[in-house]
Amino acid sequence: MKLRLALTLSTALVASPLAAQEVLNIYNWSDYIAEDTIEKFEAETGIEVNYDVYDSNEVLEAKMLAGNSGYDLVVPTSDFFQRQNAAGVYQPLDKSKLPNLVNMDADLMKAAAAYDPDNAHSVIYMWGTTAIGYNVAKVTEALGEDAPVDSWALIFEPENMQKLADCGVSFLDAPTEMLPPAIKYLGGDPETTDPAEFEKAADLLLSVRPYVRYFHSSQYINDLANGDICVAVGFSGDVFIAQARAEEADNGVEIAYTIPEEGALSWYDLLAIPADAPNPDAAHKFINFVMDPQITADITNYVWYANANEASMPLVDEEIKSDPGIFPTPSAKENLWSAVPYDSRLDRTITRLWTTVKTGQ
Amino acid sequence: MSRRWIVIAIPMLWLGIFFLLPFIEVARISLVDPAIARPPYTPLFEDGAFMGDLENYAFLLSDSLYINSYLSSIRIAAVSTVLALLVGYPMAYAIARAPEPRRTILLFLVILPFWTSFLLRVYAWIGLLKGNGVINNVLLWMGVIDEPLVMLQTDFAVYVGIVYTYLPFMILPLYATLVKLDESLMEASADLGASRASTFLRITLPLSLPGVVAGCMLVFIPAIGEYVIPALLGGPDTLMIGRVLWDEYFRNRDWPVASAVAIAMLLLIVLPILWMQKMQERA
Numbered sequence: 001m002k003l004r005l006a007l008t009l010s011t012a013l014v015a016s017p018l019a020a021q022e023v024l025n026i027y028n029w030s031d032y033i034a035e036d037t038i039e040k041f042e043a044e045t046g047i048e049v050n051y052d053v054y055d056s057n058e059v060l061e062a063k064m065l066a067g068n069s070g071y072d073l074v075v076p077t078s079d080f081f082q083r084q085n086a087a088g089v090y091q092p093l094d095k096s097k098l099p100n101l102v103n104m105d106a107d108l109m110k111a112a113a114a115y116d117p118d119n120a121h122s123v124i125y126m127w128g129t130t131a132i133g134y135n136v137a138k139v140t141e142a143l144g145e146d147a148p149v150d151s152w153a154l155i156f157e158p159e160n161m162q163k164l165a166d167c168g169v170s171f172l173d174a175p176t177e178m179l180p181p182a183i184k185y186l187g188g189d190p191e192t193t194d195p196a197e198f199e200k201a202a203d204l205l206l207s208v209r210p211y212v213r214y215f216h217s218s219q220y221i222n223d224l225a226n227g228d229i230c231v232a233v234g235f236s237g238d239v240f241i242a243q244a245r246a247e248e249a250d251n252g253v254e255i256a257y258t259i260p261e262e263g264a265l266s267w268y269d270l271l272a273i274p275a276d277a278p279n280p281d282a283a284h285k286f287i288n289f290v291m292d293p294q295i296t297a298d299i300t301n302y303v304w305y306a307n308a309n310e311a312s313m314p315l316v317d318e319e320i321k322s323d324p325g326i327f328p329t330p331s332a333k334e335n336l337w338s339a340v341p342y343d344s345r346l347d348r349t350i351t352r353l354w355t356t357v358k359t360g361q
Numbered sequence: 362m363s364r365r366w367i368v369i370a371i372p373m374l375w376l377g378i379f380f381l382l383p384f385i386e387v388a389r390i391s392l393v394d395p396a397i398a399r400p401p402y403t404p405l406f407e408d409g410a411f412m413g414d415l416e417n418y419a420f421l422l423s424d425s426l427y428i429n430s431y432l433s434s435i436r437i438a439a440v441s442t443v444l445a446l447l448v449g450y451p452m453a454y455a456i457a458r459a460p461e462p463r464r465t466i467l468l469f470l471v472i473l474p475f476w477t478s479f480l481l482r483v484y485a486w487i488g489l490l491k492g493n494g495v496i497n498n499v500l501l502w503m504g505v506i507d508e509p510l511v512m513l514q515t516d517f518a519v520y521v522g523i524v525y526t527y528l529p530f531m532i533l534p535l536y537a538t539l540v541k542l543d544e545s546l547m548e549a550s551a552d553l554g555a556s557r558a559s560t561f562l563r564i565t566l567p568l569s570l571p572g573v574v575a576g577c578m579l580v581f582i583p584a585i586g587e588y589v590i591p592a593l594l595g596g597p598d599t600l601m602i603g604r605v606l607w608d609e610y611f612r613n614r615d616w617p618v619a620s621a622v623a624i625a626m627l628l629l630i631v632l633p634i635l636w637m638q639k640m641q642e643r644a
Contacts, residue, residue, distance in 0.1 A: 058611035065401045065614065087397045168492065175612075214514045215597045228492050344395055344615070351612045355426060355605075358597040 022047045024282040027063075027071040029269065030055050030218060031241055032126070034295075034302040041289050047282050055218040056174070064089045064274060071274060072283040075125050078115040078268040079176070079339035090121040091275045097284040098123070100291035103311035112268045112308075114338070122270035123287055126237070126305035129328065129336065130177045131264040133220070133239030136254045138167045138230035152185040152260045155231060158207050165211035168229030173215040175354035176339060177265060178205065178233065184262050190337040195349050202353040206360075215358055221245070227253045236325060240304030257325040263335030266328075268308075384627075391417055391620035395613075402616050417621035427605065427622065431629060434602040437516070437591075438584035441523040445531045445580045446573065448524060453535035453572075454565075457542070468536070471529050483522055483593050490518050490594070518594035523584050530579035538572030539565075578637050585630055602626050 022045075030053040038049045052071075054060050057080040063069040064076075064084050076084060084090065095101060101123070108127065109119055116122045132154060139147050139154075142163045148154050155161060161169060171178055180190035182201035189197075213229055220232035225245035232239065236257055243255040271290065273283045289295060296307045297315035304320060306327050313321065320326055328336065342350065392413030393403045405413050421427045456467045474482060489495045490512040497509040512518055542565065550560040588603030595601075602622070609619035 056611075058614075061614060062611050065399050067399050083397060087399050087401065089399060209597075212597065226493065344397075344613075348613050348615065351608055352424070352426070354612070355608060359600045360598055 124308035161211035237305035449531035457539035
């Protein structure tokens with residue numbers, strides 16, 4: 001048995017220089033890259049890419065904390081990144097291998113440095129907001145012409161939710177996305193770490209909970225597009241994907257994305273290389289490749305998420321560049337808040353509150 | 362002697378590697394504290410000193426969530442098992458009584474769904490049950506209902522999913538006992554003036570009890586720990602221990618408490634199994 005294994009290993013070792021096929025294992029969010037990005041990278045570098053996807057930071061985090069995930073490049077969201085980085089999950093970037101860093105927007109990279117001092121371990125992939133996507137016709141039908149679509153009141157007032165329940169409302173299954181807007185709506189600071197504020201927010205969510213169809217972090221994309229639900233709290237780009245799918249299907253569904261006037265969560269998804277990545281060299285090549293203005297513009301034009309690549313902006317479609325839901329106006333930008341990492345005690349409190357919200361238990 | 366030893370050793374080795382070792386590992390993690398590290402928990406031995414305690418288990422008792430989700434899992438699994446038995450028994454009976462060429466085809470049809478991934482089949486139910494899904498559209502078209510029925514994201518959908526998925530595990534052991542039934546016993550019962558109903562209740566059913574118990578165990582046990590079906594078909598208030606485990610592990614990244622939940626669940630599931638095994642021995 002042992003002998004057989006040794007033989008297989010040695011043949012593999014002998015064979016690999018002949019095959020000479022370098023492999024890069026990427027783990028990214030679902031629906032989060034242009035259709036031809038991987039193809040172009042493979043053609044340019046000759047590196048073979050294995051591309052896997054996830055739909056929640058929690059799944060990525062469990063793999064990162066367990067270690068030996070086999071991935072060379074992952075895309076955690078800023079607050080999750082910060083905690084994982086503290087656990088020593090990521091390796092510092094070799095910036096000499098990343099000449100395209102000059103293309104990046106200095107202000108946004110500075111903002112992201114709040115999570116990663118000196119941007120030592122990460123580069124912004126895309127950034128966006130978490131707010132409300134809705135079916136224009138159905139919401140107007142339920143709440144009239146002056147439906148409060150520019151306010152969190154749309155989903156936090158039971159009387160509105162009651163009228164929307166029939167056409168379907170979905171919430172993200174993520175307490176860190178759902179509770180801070182509720183805190184803000186109640187007049188508090190969405191970046192608070194006071195458990196009492198979270199309890200009040202959970203009470204507010206419980207009051208509208210009977211009218212929520214489901215809690216899920218990706219299913220709403222299809223359901224919004226098909227008209228199965230009419231309001232979803234969702235990630236900006238995902239709502240735009242739903243919008244595009246509805247347009248493609250030509251099913252008469254019109255989807256809009258709104259950042260309420262109370263503000264919304266803004267987040268950065270960061271390209272980072274795990275400390276135990278098998279092929280960090282190829283990962284650096286990919287990061288540099290993505291920072292090419294044309295490649296980043298292609299991705300933004302496809303996924304409708306804002307990028308942080310200043311040089312790509314002339315190549316981004318006018319329709320996307322001028323959409324305040326994607327690139328918020330300066331005044332809307334002032335109301336955006338960011339995710340603060342919580343200590344494990346607050347994490348547990350929040351998860352427990354979230355279970356209460358979801359199950360009534 | 363040595364040959365018998367090998368026959369026992371293989372399953373023992375299998376259990377040792379794939380059950381006992383992971384179990385010990387999980388039990389070890391359940392005794393320590395979470396930490397921001399990789400892996401995200403503290404070591405069990407530090408400088409030769411034992412650092413573990415039962416705090417995580419005490420925590421499970423301090424919050425009613427855990428006991429409620431365990432009870433709710435048992436309830437959902439039990440209801441699903443009864444439904445699967447009610448659906449599966451007539452099917453197994455009909456297959457066992459069918460003439461030979463047809464019987465093979467029918468049995469084959471029971472096993473056929475296994476050729477498609479379990480996950481895909483559960484996803485197919487989403488398409489059937491959802492608001493503008495197949496069932497609602499047919500009913501609307503026929504004029505039976507005016508408004509789409511809300512079936513997805515309810516307990517109903519969870520029962521449908523579990524019964525559908527585990528039905529073959531109910532049918533196969535039932536079929537195995539029913540097909541061996543001696544027909545002359547039923548003829549004798551009829552000759553002695555028993556109606557078909559009382560023949561069934563007094564002859565067929567008691568003789569098929571081992572199959573009933575085996576089928577129920579094969580459905581009930583995996584259904585308790587089911588995660589995928591309630592996650593995809595269930596509503597937010599479908600509380601099952603599998604989901605609680607997911608939350609502890611992924612959301613709280615509290616591997617020690619998650620491990621304690623897993624160990625407690627394993628021990629608590631062993632009790633119903635032992636009870637059922639006893640039933641089976643008696644039957």
